[in-house]
Amino acid sequence: MKVVIIGNGIAGMTAARTIRKLNRSAEIVMISGESELPISRPALMYLYMGHMTHQQIQPYTRRFWQKNRIELLLGWVTRIDTKRQVVIMADGSEVPFDRVIIATGSRSSRVGWPGEDASGVVGLYGLDDLAALERLGAQAREAVVIGGGLIGVELAEMLLSRGIKVSFLVREQGYWRNVLPEEESRLVTEHIRAHVADLRLGTEVNQILANDQGAVTGVETSDGAQIPCQLAGVAVGVQPNVALATASGLDVRRGIVVDGRFQTSAEGVFACGDCAELRDLNGRVEQVWYTGRAQGEHCARTLLGDNTEYRPAIWYNSAKFFDLEYQTYGDVGPEIRPGEVHFVCQDRERMVRLVADARTRNVIGFNAIGVRLRHRVCEAWLAAGVAVDEVKDVFPQACFDPEFSRSFGAFEQMGET
Amino acid sequence: MNTPWSIDAVAHGRRGQHLFATFLVGLGFAMFVASIVVPGVFGQVPWSATVGAGLALGTVGLMAIGVFYLLALSYGGDEPGIRNDGVWFRGLQNRGLLGWFAAVVFTTFYVVLYWYGEVLVGPIRALDPLAQLMTGGPADRWFLYGTMYSALVLVFGVRTGLRYRHQRYQLLRTLSVVVFQLGFAWLLPYLLKRLHQPEYYVTYFWPLKPDYAYPPGHGGYLFDAGWVGAGMVAISALLILVVTPILTYFYGKRWFCSWVCGCGGLAETLGDPWRHLSDNSLTSWRVERVSIHVVLLLVLVTTGLLWADWGLGTYAGQYWLGDYASGMRSWYGFIVVSMFSGVIGVGVYPLLGSRVWCRFGCPMAAILGLQQRFFSRFRITTNGGQCISCGNCSVYCEMGIDVRDYAQREQNIVRASCVGCGICAAVCPRGVLKLENGPVGERFELADKPLSALLEALGQPPLGDLRPPSSVEGHGRDS
Numbered sequence: 001m002k003v004v005i006i007g008n009g010i011a012g013m014t015a016a017r018t019i020r021k022l023n024r025s026a027e028i029v030m031i032s033g034e035s036e037l038p039i040s041r042p043a044l045m046y047l048y049m050g051h052m053t054h055q056q057i058q059p060y061t062r063r064f065w066q067k068n069r070i071e072l073l074l075g076w077v078t079r080i081d082t083k084r085q086v087v088i089m090a091d092g093s094e095v096p097f098d099r100v101i102i103a104t105g106s107r108s109s110r111v112g113w114p115g116e117d118a119s120g121v122v123g124l125y126g127l128d129d130l131a132a133l134e135r136l137g138a139q140a141r142e143a144v145v146i147g148g149g150l151i152g153v154e155l156a157e158m159l160l161s162r163g164i165k166v167s168f169l170v171r172e173q174g175y176w177r178n179v180l181p182e183e184e185s186r187l188v189t190e191h192i193r194a195h196v197a198d199l200r201l202g203t204e205v206n207q208i209l210a211n212d213q214g215a216v217t218g219v220e221t222s223d224g225a226q227i228p229c230q231l232a233g234v235a236v237g238v239q240p241n242v243a244l245a246t247a248s249g250l251d252v253r254r255g256i257v258v259d260g261r262f263q264t265s266a267e268g269v270f271a272c273g274d275c276a277e278l279r280d281l282n283g284r285v286e287q288v289w290y291t292g293r294a295q296g297e298h299c300a301r302t303l304l305g306d307n308t309e310y311r312p313a314i315w316y317n318s319a320k321f322f323d324l325e326y327q328t329y330g331d332v333g334p335e336i337r338p339g340e341v342h343f344v345c346q347d348r349e350r351m352v353r354l355v356a357d358a359r360t361r362n363v364i365g366f367n368a369i370g371v372r373l374r375h376r377v378c379e380a381w382l383a384a385g386v387a388v389d390e391v392k393d394v395f396p397q398a399c400f401d402p403e404f405s406r407s408f409g410a411f412e413q414m415g416e417t
Numbered sequence: 418m419n420t421p422w423s424i425d426a427v428a429h430g431r432r433g434q435h436l437f438a439t440f441l442v443g444l445g446f447a448m449f450v451a452s453i454v455v456p457g458v459f460g461q462v463p464w465s466a467t468v469g470a471g472l473a474l475g476t477v478g479l480m481a482i483g484v485f486y487l488l489a490l491s492y493g494g495d496e497p498g499i500r501n502d503g504v505w506f507r508g509l510q511n512r513g514l515l516g517w518f519a520a521v522v523f524t525t526f527y528v529v530l531y532w533y534g535e536v537l538v539g540p541i542r543a544l545d546p547l548a549q550l551m552t553g554g555p556a557d558r559w560f561l562y563g564t565m566y567s568a569l570v571l572v573f574g575v576r577t578g579l580r581y582r583h584q585r586y587q588l589l590r591t592l593s594v595v596v597f598q599l600g601f602a603w604l605l606p607y608l609l610k611r612l613h614q615p616e617y618y619v620t621y622f623w624p625l626k627p628d629y630a631y632p633p634g635h636g637g638y639l640f641d642a643g644w645v646g647a648g649m650v651a652i653s654a655l656l657i658l659v660v661t662p663i664l665t666y667f668y669g670k671r672w673f674c675s676w677v678c679g680c681g682g683l684a685e686t687l688g689d690p691w692r693h694l695s696d697n698s699l700t701s702w703r704v705e706r707v708s709i710h711v712v713l714l715l716v717l718v719t720t721g722l723l724w725a726d727w728g729l730g731t732y733a734g735q736y737w738l739g740d741y742a743s744g745m746r747s748w749y750g751f752i753v754v755s756m757f758s759g760v761i762g763v764g765v766y767p768l769l770g771s772r773v774w775c776r777f778g779c780p781m782a783a784i785l786g787l788q789q790r791f792f793s794r795f796r797i798t799t800n801g802g803q804c805i806s807c808g809n810c811s812v813y814c815e816m817g818i819d820v821r822d823y824a825q826r827e828q829n830i831v832r833a834s835c836v837g838c839g840i841c842a843a844v845c846p847r848g849v850l851k852l853e854n855g856p857v858g859e860r861f862e863l864a865d866k867p868l869s870a871l872l873e874a875l876g877q878p879p880l881g882d883l884r885p886p887s888s889v890e891g892h893g894r895d896s
Contacts, residue, residue: 040806042807051501063699322498375801375803376800400800401851404589
């Protein structure tokens with residue numbers, strides 16, 4: 001059996017590894033137009049900031065791929081001929097397959113602002129973005145970063161590390177407020193402010209200003225202010241990369257439509273990761289590192305004949321905002337929803353939130369800022385439905401902070417009882 | 418943006434101050450060089466003891482003030498946190514011209530110190546007043562070396578402390594190596610000397626300091642020093658035979674290598690700017706496993722031969738082994754102690770990272786490593802599926818352990834070479850790694866498996882052993 005994997009992001013590379021784990025004989029080819037060896041996307045910022053070299057952000061060495069007989073192919077795919085079962089490359093060559101996995105990931109979203117196509121407008125998704133940043137950043141003295149989410153704060157940190165003055169525009173009244181509850185958002189916002197002097201909350205963009213040569217000169221905000229800059233970082237989310245699937249005649253909505261086994265509308269054609277839309281889960285599109293990995297692994301299993309349907313595991317995610325780490329487990333919304341009780345333990349630079357079901361008193365979610373939690377413990381508590389009062393009592397069991405770190409205070413209930 | 422030292426200071430528009438601070442360090446260094454060169458030209462030290470002392474103070478003072486100034490520019494007013502910005506852009510840190518220059522300076526200094534000590538007469542005489550005060554006698558090159566070493570650990574200890582001030586583990590560990598170096602590897606031995614006792618370093622013992630266990634008349638200068646010396650030998654024996662196994666069982670080799678040891682102390686302070694240069698390839702691992710145990714074998718053989726010769730001489734009046742034994746001793750001293758731990762160990766900091774000796778040569782690390790690997794509660798726990806494969810841990814591991822290789826496969830890290838510095842956990846942007854001590858048997862479990870825990874909790878059978886067949890492993894997991 002010959003499996004072709006298109007895309008070598010975390011979904012694609014995990015699928016490749018998993019297929020090899022479970023099947024010694026399959027022929028595996030992994031194609032990428034970005035880089036022959038897979039890289040870790042979350043590490044792109046560290047490459048730009050000089051923490052690491054290009055080779056060091058590759059999770060596995062060339063030797064690893066050779067040893068596991070996973071062929072790496074550099075090139076862009078234009079179309080999949082599902083009838084003839086061949087992948088057609090941009091140079092006209094063809095790669096035959098028995099099964100193909102589309103793991104083309106996503107790309108930076110665009111909003112449609114005037115001036116959005118000016119040179120000097122960059123996102124942060126792949127190596128080409130980094131090359132653009134490198135090129136533009138060499139001349140830029142001022143930059144505007146648009147988008148108060150995970151990538152925006154990374155862009156701000158990156159540009160600051162190169163001595164570029166950054167203005168950071170956040171649409172909500174607090175950083176990532178559409179995801180983080182008020183207290184978390186406030187803590188992170190204050191932390192960001194300590195690094196980025198010009199942090200503008202509640203600010204939207206009217207247009208991006210450019211000169212006659214089509215180079216960015218500034219950003220005009222919704223309140224009419226014009227912020228001069230030579231570089232505009234746009235980080236307003238990502239959308240699935242579906243062009244290949246569309247060109248190949250697959251069923252595409254927001255993402256590439258797949259069933260619970262990551263099977264697309266064409267036989268033998270699978271899709272997973274950021275680009276996939278999970279039909280049986282209300283058209284859900286999961287676009288973080290951890291879901292990419294989980295989907296890649298599951299897709300590999302079903303491709304090899306396992307009929308288990310994909311069921312998202314207990315949600316977790318993590319991030320780092322400048323020096324402040326964030327972890328979340330289970331179900332924590334940006335507001336206290338009816339039927340929930342929240343408990344918060346907080347000091348000046350860190351906090352933990354426990355969310356519980358008001359009726360059963362069982363814990364249903366954790367948020368941690370500036371505190372490391374133990375994945376296994378939190379997940380076990382969520383899975384077993386442990387009472388929140390018990391969790392509060394034994395909370396140090398979930399602590400994953402380095403030795404000698406300061407211990408915790410008491411949890412206080414938020415909102416009305 | 419290829420600035421030589423601190424991209425941050427330049428970025429914040431303090432180029433002038435930055436240059437001035439660098440100038441101070443350079444001036445101090447120039448004074449040091451002058452204090453060596455001038456007496457060489459004149460054939461004698463042309464200045465009085467007072468001027469010499471002033472020169473010493475000036476040299477140390479200028480360099481310390483310069484370094485502290487640079488630190489203030491880089492870290493002052495900055496939020497605490499990991500600051501590795503531009504590490505790979507700076508020539509001093511990326512094996513550029515400045516890096517090679519530093520390596521040449523370090524190496525040259527060691528060569529001169531070991532084999533051309535008389536060249537250093539200027540700086541040595543300059544330390545006479547201090548030596549008088551501490552040891553009751555004039556300074557020699559080892560006093561110069563010990564003093565410089567301790568000063569570097571102190572000054573760069575401040576740097577390490579500042580860099581990692583957001584984690585208490587790092588602060589305490591840095592404080593510990595500085596205190597052990599200054600107190601037990603500098604003050605105490607010289608005070609003992611003043612009391613006409615042997616120069617004894619309580620923090621070094623056999624096999625790192627093999628002479629302590631050498632027999633009387635065979636280089637075992639503690640044995641040669643009567644009852645006090647014998648007492649010191651007894652303390653050393655107790656430390657290596659009893660204290661070491663107990664502490665290593667409970668805490669891993671870190672209790673010594675990154676909390677107490679002087680070599681480790683220098684690596685964690687002066688060497689910290691170069692920790693990312695430690696090679697983490699499979700080849701290095703293969704070499705290190707052989708070389709470190711070969712050195713251990715060498716020290717065992719050398720010590721054994723010397724005792725055999727002593728025994729034969731004392732009880733049988735036979736001396737035929739003497740040449741071999743003393744030959745081994747001097748070769749071990751030359752190749753391992755002088756060349757490996759000194760010239761190469763510190764000389765290549767700016768090229769191959771700060772732990773080359775600890776990793777490829779130190780016989781103490783070999784013993785501690787064997788114990789850590791097979792009989793210790795220490796491990797680095799991987800936090801479930803949190804790894805994002807970024808690689809910071811592997812890059813900043815001074816021992817060249819490919820930490821990510823374990824973390825991204827959700828395995829705990831149990832490696833003989835790990836010195837427990839904890840920087841992998843500090844640089845991890847997702848809180849994936851934690852140094853901890855726990856039951857020995859659980860260390861090797863396939864780390865935390867949240868999915869299995871979940872399925873078990875839901876009353877379903879766990880997924881079974883997901884361990885890949887050996888063909889898919891990266892490095893595998895062995896000592």
